[in-house]
Amino acid sequence: MPTKVPNAPESWYRTREGLGIWPHRGKVAAVGVGLSPTARRWDGRPETSVGAWSILALRKAMEDAGVSPDQVDGLVMAQDTATGSPWPPGKPVPEDFLTTFQPTDDPLDGLTRLSAEWILQNTPELTNVKFTMYGPGCMSNAIVVAAQAVGEGLTDTCLVLKGWHNLEGRYYVGQGAAAEDTIAGRAKWTTGWGTVACYPTAMHFEAYCRKYGVTRDMHAPFVVNSRKNGLLFPEGFYAQHRPEPLTVEDYLSARWIAKPASLLDNDLPICVSAAYLFTTPERARDMKQKPVYILNHASDRIKIRSVMPTLEETEECAASNARKLYEGAGITANDLSFEGMYDGFGQFHVFHLEGLGFRGVKRGDALHFFQTDISIEGWNPVSPSGGNIGSGRTRFWHHTDAIQQIQGRAGKRQIWRKAEVGVTGGPFPYGGNFTVWGATPG
Template sequence: MNIEPNTAYRDKYAIVGVGNSPLGKVPHMSAIGLVEQACVNALDDAGLRARDIDSLLVRGPDDIYTFHQLIGERLGINANFSTTATNGGASQILSVILAVMAIEAGLCTTVLCGYGRDSWSRTHRSEEARMRSATRSEEMESSEFGPEYGLFGAPAMHGFGARRHMHLYGTTRDQFGAIAVAFREHALRNPEAMMKKPLTLEDYREARMIVEPFGLLDCSLRSDGAGAMIVTTRERAKDLRRRPVLIKGFGTHNNLTGWFADDNMVNTAAGPSSARAYAMAGLGPDDIDCAQIYDCFTYMVMTQIEDYGFCRKGEGGPFVASGALKLDGRLPTNTSGGQLSEAHCEGVLQIVEGVRQLQGIYGNDRQVKDAKTCIVSGHGGNTVCHSTLILGTAT
């Protein structure tokens, strides 16, 4: 269905503060504690107090019920509008979108959005935790058409798409490797990133294979960590501490018929989602200065960059191999190191990094030069749900 995004939303709302918790291996903090810390840091960044917040759109691990309520309890907030989105890695941008919609509808004025997880600690905190992660619970697994054939873990589902892309377009593993190498270079400039060692294409080739076509370095990290953002109107943003980062456009799309249906694993939901975001923003791919792309696996960056129109479908391999994603490239991407090399917090850190690039807070070693626009993607929910956010500086 062809629907016209409401361009009246363009530049009307802003992200006025962002924060993150400690990232990586944080065994002394729970998922709730990590999100609480990210929220407090976002409030500090904005120069706001908890009592200024009247809406919570906060999410944590899927097995913690009504996560937003637990955060509200800790922050002492009764919210006019409060919920937890459940679109996997697409949820975090979706929360920012819901924030705009709720403010527009008059339900609230100032929204705290965030997400966090304790995925590293869940598998490493103790011997018991290690055992628990090794023994899979039947309830968490499909009951049929998967486990009986040895289908386990996220790499396989995304790997089907990568293999299909290789088949259709001649894409190579070295081209996936260029993505891992670029993001590692960015991580080395980020003191908070989990990965500290330089990475060469040779290292990438030599890493052990997991589920072909993916090796270890095609896969994102297992991390503890959280991020948070505060959304309000541009008008209200005027008297706050930071230069506001404007929400120029957003879009969503969900291929609910599944990853195996049609050509969804190669032409993903990122296509229609970004088309709506560009239309709302009145911008196209050529107007974008940097990108923060949901990188659960290397291949997912390649396909989203194509779906977002930075190159034609099938040309993502040569595009990334040209060095386009590096800080001085055509499209500096995942400038914090991304989920492959900074920390994997289901896309929330991509929003945080996009905002910081446009706040212009970094030194020359990490700042995208003259960045005025940033596109951010969120992807997940059985790899069929997508959301897109286009941010810009106030001019």
């Protein structure tokens, strides 16, 4: 049992251009995928807690890969599982949860956060895990950390995990510092003015539309297409609970959160967990699914000049990120079969897409590109997973989809052209972690 699980060292992240080919290119493979069910909010039962669903996702990933639990020697995960509404202060932890699972020192472990200790205590069949590490925040980070760990030889059969819980209450509204009459710390310069999470992106998008002479309604086809793709994701929230396509009119009539960002530019917080199984190409040969090779990873550590990133900083960061991704993988934008960059907030995708230069899209072009065929049936499949817009807020549908696309088992989402190289990641175009996936080692 690990005593103190560390975060990944900063040196593991490829944050600069000019680093050359990733030394572990093609030496790490994703094989298994496991997903829990989804729910809009936690229903209070131990068996649907984020801890329980994370264990379920881990077991499914092992089963999917054809790996027995005792073969697993690594676990990389994100601890944070919050979606925006906190555990009410003073509310007791349900007794049946405490009796169903072995607790750690933190009684909310497994309910509103997730430690590696909790997972290992409550997944007793994982008897040989010797490497544990956190990739904080998103699955995008955990993937980068796990890829590096396998590449470095620290683990050769590694589970990668991210869970989300969602409790009653509104997304950060009227909570904590936002409910106070006074404001302290750095929030004095930002959130104290009333900004919400999507504000910077809305502000960028306003500047973007003016700079390039485009209009918000041109974003609608992307949102409609994303939901369409999401409804083809059987594990997704909307496919399971609200099989509702979106129309352009739905998008344009949605209420504003921070105009020009509306409710449908914001993603829906949900409960869900996902796990992947990463391994070496040698070990992957004996597993059940086709290996998907990791060709590179890259991360942004943007230093913004002032209160919030500008449009220009955002555009340059996204472009620099793409250069890093291509350089380390030894590919160009022309090699991409598809892209699965993050979309929660929807307008992120505009900046990600232009940064990548996907299908030759240049700055100011993305909304024009959205007026063309971006469906999975066409040559230019944009966000074939449907992302958060298509399946709810997880920040991992696009990774799951990339693995399944290249394995050729994305079901009804399978893109029409051959899926050979894809790029995924997020969250921000001005900061995040990104991965290049390939059908061959490179």
